[in-house]
Amino acid sequence: MQISDSISVIKGVGEKTAACFYKLGVESVKDLLEYYPATYDSFEEPVCMTEAFQRSGQIISVRGILVGKVFMKKVRNLTITTCKVRDESGAISLTFFNMPYVRNMIKEGQWYVFKGTLLPNGSGFKMEQPGVFNVLEYEKLVQSLQPRYHLTKGISNKTIAKCCRQVLDTLPVINDYLPDNLKAKYGLCSLKEAIWGIHFPTDEDELKRAATRLVFDEFLFFLCRLKIAQESENRENSCPMIPVADCRRLIEGLPFRLTEDQINVWNMIEADMSSDCIMNRLIQGDVGSGKTIIAILGLLMAVANGYQGAMMAPTEVLARQHYESIREITDRYGLPFRPVLLIGSLTAKNKREAKLGIEAGTYNLVIGTHALVQGDVKFDRLGLVVCDEQHKFGVNQRETLMNKGINPHVMVMSATPIPRTLAVVLYGNVQVCVIKTMPSERKPIKNAVVDVTYRPKAYEFILKQVRMGHQAYVICPLVEAGEMENVENAVDYARKLSGIFPEEVRVGLLHGQIKADKKEQVMSAFADRNIDVLVSTTVIEVGINVPNATVMLIENAERFGLAQLHQLRGRVGRGEALSYCIFINGNNKNKDNERLEILKKSNDGFEIAAEDLKLRGPGDLFGIRQSGEMNFRLADVFRDASILMMAKEASENIDITELGDKEKWERLLL
Numbered sequence: 001m002q003i004s005d006s007i008s009v010i011k012g013v014g015e016k017t018a019a020c021f022y023k024l025g026v027e028s029v030k031d032l033l034e035y036y037p038a039t040y041d042s043f044e045e046p047v048c049m050t051e052a053f054q055r056s057g058q059i060i061s062v063r064g065i066l067v068g069k070v071f072m073k074k075v076r077n078l079t080i081t082t083c084k085v086r087d088e089s090g091a092i093s094l095t096f097f098n099m100p101y102v103r104n105m106i107k108e109g110q111w112y113v114f115k116g117t118l119l120p121n122g123s124g125f126k127m128e129q130p131g132v133f134n135v136l137e138y139e140k141l142v143q144s145l146q147p148r149y150h151l152t153k154g155i156s157n158k159t160i161a162k163c164c165r166q167v168l169d170t171l172p173v174i175n176d177y178l179p180d181n182l183k184a185k186y187g188l189c190s191l192k193e194a195i196w197g198i199h200f201p202t203d204e205d206e207l208k209r210a211a212t213r214l215v216f217d218e219f220l221f222f223l224c225r226l227k228i229a230q231e232s233e234n235r236e237n238s239c240p241m242i243p244v245a246d247c248r249r250l251i252e253g254l255p256f257r258l259t260e261d262q263i264n265v266w267n268m269i270e271a272d273m274s275s276d277c278i279m280n281r282l283i284q285g286d287v288g289s290g291k292t293i294i295a296i297l298g299l300l301m302a303v304a305n306g307y308q309g310a311m312m313a314p315t316e317v318l319a320r321q322h323y324e325s326i327r328e329i330t331d332r333y334g335l336p337f338r339p340v341l342l343i344g345s346l347t348a349k350n351k352r353e354a355k356l357g358i359e360a361g362t363y364n365l366v367i368g369t370h371a372l373v374q375g376d377v378k379f380d381r382l383g384l385v386v387c388d389e390q391h392k393f394g395v396n397q398r399e400t401l402m403n404k405g406i407n408p409h410v411m412v413m414s415a416t417p418i419p420r421t422l423a424v425v426l427y428g429n430v431q432v433c434v435i436k437t438m439p440s441e442r443k444p445i446k447n448a449v450v451d452v453t454y455r456p457k458a459y460e461f462i463l464k465q466v467r468m469g470h471q472a473y474v475i476c477p478l479v480e481a482g483e484m485e486n487v488e489n490a491v492d493y494a495r496k497l498s499g500i501f502p503e504e505v506r507v508g509l510l511h512g513q514i515k516a517d518k519k520e521q522v523m524s525a526f527a528d529r530n531i532d533v534l535v536s537t538t539v540i541e542v543g544i545n546v547p548n549a550t551v552m553l554i555e556n557a558e559r560f561g562l563a564q565l566h567q568l569r570g571r572v573g574r575g576e577a578l579s580y581c582i583f584i585n586g587n588n589k590n591k592d593n594e595r596l597e598i599l600k601k602s603n604d605g606f607e608i609a610a611e612d613l614k615l616r617g618p619g620d621l622f623g624i625r626q627s628g629e630m631n632f633r634l635a636d637v638f639r640d641a642s643i644l645m646m647a648k649e650a651s652e653n654i655d656i657t658e659l660g661d662k663e664k665w666e667r668l669l670l
């Protein structure tokens with residue numbers, strides 16, 4: 001078996017299973033090894049009965065001997081199997097529903113471990129549907145953590161774990177690309193240990209060691225790529241510009257006054273682009289703080305100076321929105337923009353026309369998606385590149401776009417609050433500026449943290465808002481059923497809501513497994529008010545602006561990181577009307593409530609991220625994988641800040657040619 005082999009070389013993986021793996025994005029053996037568990041199950045030492053009795057209502061494991069017979073009765077079409085187990089200190093009864101085979105599984109006088117929720121039963125206790133384990137088998141489980149992978153219909157956790165184990169057992173040596181002295185210096189384990197440890201850790205310590213190594217690698221490779229890019233960087237201002245009257249005119253003509261922070265940031269950008277050095281600026285501002293207008297001003301300055309500008313957005317809907325609003329102000333204020341939209345869904349003819357016009361300089365402003373970075377897009381005189389929602393792009397995409405000009409100015413915008421020190425590490429040679437204050441007329445969003453019993457009220461509230469002509473988002477963590485219990489999925493939820501709401505309420509569905517063009521269609525339909533309630537996974541998170549949406553309902557809010565919830569919430573509260581965000585805590589643990597309450601108290605993304613970090617103990621290793629900043633798999637720039645600093649130091653002292661390319665690490669595994 002080779003690391004680059006297709007997943008179907010694994011024994012037992014037929015066509016059907018392979019198709020399921022594809023759905024999960026796992027196509028090769030390497031993909032499988034990098035398909036890290038979402039979480040881990042742990043099995044605690046079994047307790048004795050008296051101790052168990054102290055923990056009524058909790059999931060526990062008890063050791064007991066089966067006493068007396070196993071009884072079975074039928075009530076209508078339900079088979080109920082009952083029995084009694086005890087140890088020296090007490091006894092409980094067990095009930096199984098529709099599991100008649102239990103009778104042949106357990107024998108009188110034998111010891112077992114039973115795992116389940118302990119419930120009061122008259123004067124005693126009982127367990128319903130407990131897991132039954134042979135004592136030795138259970139002991140083995142206690143000494144390990146069991147991986148739990150994200151699933152999709154048709155594939156079980158057991159299958160994925162089995163495949164992983166098979167691969168790890170059959171793969172020849174896993175060759176490590178990190179030099180030994182580096183590993184020793186930072187106390188990192190070997191790559192082989194790390195891959196084993198992330199899938200099949202024996203305990204928390206091993207898991208932590210494995211994760212640390214893999215996170216370190218992710219950061220290190222990222223930083224090395226950045227270093228290579230920077231070494232070839234020319235900092236001279238090759239696109240000199242001067243401040244222009246058009247910008248002043250636009251600022252004065254706007255229907256609103258720029259906030260003080262917006263003015264400051266704009267002044268900095270104006271100064272940057274007219275200085276001796278090329279601009280590389282990161283503009284951070286919370287969702288809704290008004291970053292777009294700053295970008296437009298920058299583009300206007302570039303265009304008025306005779307350059308072309310390019311603005312890249314992560315989705316077609318967002319690109320289209322930017323394009324429309326720029327066209328609108330171009331007409332209204334008589335601005336020198338000659339804009340064109342370049343997105344994947346244009347007809348071939350329109351695309352060709354756009355590209356020709358860009359190359360000839362007929363268009364001086366290009367707004368688009370990553371379609372902009374394709375090889376055949378050539379600019380005449382590119383002077384400024386703007387990346388909206390920077391964190392959704394890879395560094396490579398930004399660089400490819402930059403290379404389409406001769407060293408153009410760069411402005412990237414992000415709503416992810418990263419401390420300045422971290423930003424410099426992550427983005428390299430970048431000037432960071434922040435828009436802190438929100439436009440003053442903005443009404444704060446009303447927040448509620450509730451449990452699942454509140455749902456009917458929430459639906460009623462949504463209906464009321466829809467009848468007032470507004471729209472609503474409903475966010476579910478999962479795409480479809482079958483992945484995890486008690487976690488809502490968008491597909492079923494949309495179906496359910498269509499049934500609950502009267503017919504005139506149009507319910508839409510959006511998730512990552514929908515094809516790209518269909519996804520764009522749904523988002524446009526929502527933006528155009530042809531959908532009233534949009535049930536979605538977090539794909540909606542990216543910058544879409546639908547000011548008419550006034551409610552956001554988030555199911556299983558406990559499963560999301562606070563920073564992500566804050567981003568999601570930023571989709572509402574963008575218009576005149578008062579907006580509402582309802583966080584449903586699906587498991588009702590106090591710890592989660594406490595965390596979610598932070599969102600009620602604060603509307604400041606920086607503060608929220610900091611509080612979130614404080615509450616996430618190191619034990620929550622995989623609790624939250626954060627908003628996908630830089631698309632790291634495991635790494636989280638907040639939680640893993642100390643590893644990031646280690647990787648930074650290592651990247652400065654390392655000879656990159658020694659490392660090999662992460663993309664090609666399969667070559668390094670013999």
Ligand code: ADP
Binds near residue numbers: 256258288293439543
């Ligand atoms: P984001 O920073 O999330 O990209 P946008 O730039 O999309 O936010 O701005 C959100 C909304 O706020 C837009 O409708 C924009 O026109 C409006 N806006 C921007 N600046 C101001 C301001 N100074 N006063 C009032 N409204 C503003």
Ligand code: MG
Binds near residue numbers: 291292388543
């Ligand atoms: Mg934006």
